[in-house]
Amino acid sequence: MFIYMLMIKRDSTNLLKKSNLKVTPQRSAILEVIQNEGHIDIERLVEKVKGIIPSISVATIYKNLNSLIESNIVSELPLPGRKKMYEITHNKHIHFVCKNCNSLEDIEVDSLEFVKIFQSKFAPNIDDFDVTLYGICKKCQNK
Ligand SMILES: [Zn+2]
Ligand SMILES: [Zn+2]
Incomplete structure (x- = not known):
C-alpha cells in the first residue's frame, strides 16, 4: 500500500x-x-x-x-x-474533494511508485502529476 x-x-x-x-x-x-x-x-x-x-x-x-x-x-x-x-508546501500529494461538504483532504502517495504506474500503462515520459479525486468523505458517509 x-x-x-x-x-x-x-x-x-x-x-x-x-x-x-x-x-x-x-x-x-x-x-x-x-x-x-x-x-x-x-x-x-x-x-x-x-x-x-x-x-x-x-x-x-x-x-x-x-x-x-x-x-x-x-x-x-x-x-x-x-x-x-x-x-x-509538503511532499507531493494528491487531493480528495468531498462532493457533499466540499472538504479537501491530502492523500500522500509514494510519488515514484505513483508515476511508475502511469509510465508503464500510458506514457513513459510522465514525470509529474497533479491529481484531484472526488467522492464522499468518511464524515459525510457516516451521517
Ligand atoms: Zn464530506
Ligand atoms: Zn494538499
Missing part, C-alpha cells in the same frame, strides 16, 4: 528560517493559520489573520502570502472549478 494520510505540524519559524525569510509576526500569523486549516482560500485566510493581527491590511497579507509562495513555503493549489486554495 503506497497511500497513506499524513498530518504533520510544521514549525513556522523553522520554515521561514530555512528559506532565509525574515521571521515577522505577519508571516508567522499567515503560516499559523494555513497550518491550522490545512487548506484555505484567500477570504478565510484574511479573516483568520485579522483575528490574530487586527491592524494588518489586506495588501500586507497578499504581499506576505506572495513572498511565502515565491519561497515555496506555501503552495497555491490549482483545483478545477474551485476557488484557489493555499497550503503549506
Whole structure:
C-alpha cells in the first residue's frame, strides 16, 4: 500500500528560517493559520489573520502570502472549478474533494511508485502529476 494520510505540524519559524525569510509576526500569523486549516482560500485566510493581527491590511497579507509562495513555503493549489486554495508546501500529494461538504483532504502517495504506474500503462515520459479525486468523505458517509 503506497497511500497513506499524513498530518504533520510544521514549525513556522523553522520554515521561514530555512528559506532565509525574515521571521515577522505577519508571516508567522499567515503560516499559523494555513497550518491550522490545512487548506484555505484567500477570504478565510484574511479573516483568520485579522483575528490574530487586527491592524494588518489586506495588501500586507497578499504581499506576505506572495513572498511565502515565491519561497515555496506555501503552495497555491490549482483545483478545477474551485476557488484557489493555499497550503503549506509538503511532499507531493494528491487531493480528495468531498462532493457533499466540499472538504479537501491530502492523500500522500509514494510519488515514484505513483508515476511508475502511469509510465508503464500510458506514457513513459510522465514525470509529474497533479491529481484531484472526488467522492464522499468518511464524515459525510457516516451521517
Ligand atoms: Zn464530506
Ligand atoms: Zn494538499
